[in-house]
Amino acid sequence: GLDGVPVSRFHHHSNHAASAYYGLRKNWHEPHLLFTLDGGGDDACAQVHLAENGTLRLLAATPTGHSLGNIYAAATHMLGMRPHEHEYKMMGLAPYADPEQAGLQAKVFARYLDLDPADPLRFRRTIPERTSAMLPRLLRDFRLVRFDLVAAGLQRFTEDLVLRWIAGAVEKTGVRKVLAAGGVFMNVKANQRIASWPGLEYFDVFPSCGDETLPFGAVWQCHVRQGGALSDIRFDDLYLGPEAGTDLSDARARYGRVVEFQELDDPELRTAELLAQGHIVARCSGRMEFGARALGNRSILADPSKPSVVQTINRLIKQRDFWMPFAPAVLGERACEYVHVPATLPQPRISPHMMHAFDTTERRADLTAAVHPADATARVQTVWKELNPSFHRLIEAFGRLTGRGVLLNTSFNLHGYPIVSGACDAIEVLLKSGLDDLVVDRWLIRKRGAREAGGPPSAPSVSGLSGQR
Known part of the structure; x- marks a missing residue:
């Protein structure tokens, strides 16, 4: 006691x-x-x-x-x-x-x-x-x-x-x-x-x-x-949870028959390439976020310039209410390209934890899938190299490939369930949803027999989704 x-x-x-x-x-x-x-x-x-x-x-x-x-x-x-x-x-x-x-x-x-x-x-x-x-x-x-x-x-x-x-x-x-x-x-x-x-x-x-x-x-x-x-007293970020790969060995032993593991030389670049090709990628990397927001380390990511990804993500995994928008993760140094930032907010780290909404700029077409369709506002996460270097590097690589320094970011979980913690949780969601591409730290994980790049997304597992709310 x-x-x-x-x-x-x-x-x-x-x-x-x-x-x-x-x-x-x-x-x-x-x-x-x-x-x-x-x-x-x-x-x-x-x-x-x-x-x-x-x-x-x-x-x-x-x-x-x-x-x-x-x-x-x-x-x-x-x-x-x-x-x-x-x-x-x-x-x-x-x-x-x-x-x-x-x-x-x-x-x-x-x-x-x-x-x-x-x-x-x-x-x-x-x-x-x-x-x-x-x-x-x-x-x-x-x-x-x-x-x-x-x-x-x-x-x-x-x-x-x-x-x-x-x-x-x-x-x-x-x-x-x-x-x-x-x-x-x-x-x-x-x-x-x-x-x-x-x-x-x-x-x-x-x-x-x-x-x-x-x-x-x-x-x-x-x-x-x-x-x-x-x-x-110092407060920098909310990446306070367990490391993604803590249970990776257990995941390989438990799921090795149904998924394949490919080690990546550059996981951020490979993830950016998949996103630029139109894939939806689940990312479980580094320490887990504490609290209510997914901030890139336990996130489902997509190219927000493609409005169709909203329907795809909802059909494959999220099943969100039809009126609910997704949110963008933007390179901090490029935030003003996409949203109007009030002078009252802390500079330069504006909204690193998704606690503010913003009016979007004329470049809203670059993030249309992550903008509220009724009032063109966005609940932005700004991503800074000093707070999350790997996620920043990923968006930076995506920006070099597409010219857009912004991604759609939504929490990595089945509808009604908690955000994934480690590799086993992440693979369970992969298997019980229509997701095809999962990156856990340096590993690209796919279902055995999954589609080739450019093919249609997998259909969700009926048995896996039956427990969702």
Whole structure:
């Protein structure tokens, strides 16, 4: 047990705030505002902190029961999706709706929750029941409203309310450097609205900022409380998981009869060549990403200039909802060719963890399969040589072959299942899907008897897909 082991306890929202501040602050000496927002934790669903010289000071807290996160989750549930998991589908659905009609539905949501008139750094519900118990009200109020209008109204309401909250705190404190964490800030379209607001000087969101990253804030707070130097706190990336090849020997023994292994002299170049030829390639390389985003090491990759790959990927493996877009991974040094970057975002490392959405430039045809078809935005991962040298080298090689420094990147998993971890997981997905090309570190792995280059993709295994959700 933990008898005799010293235990330090920190508030749920202070952990969110600390993860953003210690991980993303622009510098130590200037003040930053920290916003945390989620369904609830440790008696609060939102907090605002002021941070300076390594110290956090609480300015305002919203108690549970007044939660924007609760409302978003309840609306997700109302439309038949899983709350606390499928909110991103609501966000992806919203741009398809008529903007004028979306505004009308946003006004309905605005009747439930607003800023507290006594303290605009807090939220206050305007209905009698707690926000966690409002599903019956939503079912009544939206009974005859089309599903896309519900999603669009909810998204508009969310963006407007969060931006007003942040703007009020900036006006009250005069601090224009803002950092954010908590599950609501996984909403990249809301983040895009915030980053584009001219009242900010600096803005960023901690990666995978749901409760899975609370330990980052707890560890950093403990370090500071125990007298640790601020200069010792450093956050670079989320490649924190196991190496892809840890179980490679086991995979060769277990699957050698059904797949063939070809060792590659240059795996990044060979992968780029396959992608340039129109192949869809699964990549399991290096350390696994921590958190909600696939960042190139456990990814399915494709040429995003070909719109047909969306249907192919969905048919072969992903089976995503028809309205959901894929995302692009772009060479960091070429990001401005493809998207408009707000001046508030950290430079030069803009969105290395897919926490922001962007308007695309006139070169959007180069990444059309990874752009939202309704509003031409993209949830971009910028790839930097110093953070992920092998993935950067792969996209660079693809760029030399095609002139396009961008790939479609989606998580490497069967629909409804976790992202693969190592070689055995990766080969299981290869065998249970229509994928043909898998690269695990230096090995190109294919089903025995698979198609020759240029042939049609394999059909998915019916038995392998039967367990998917």
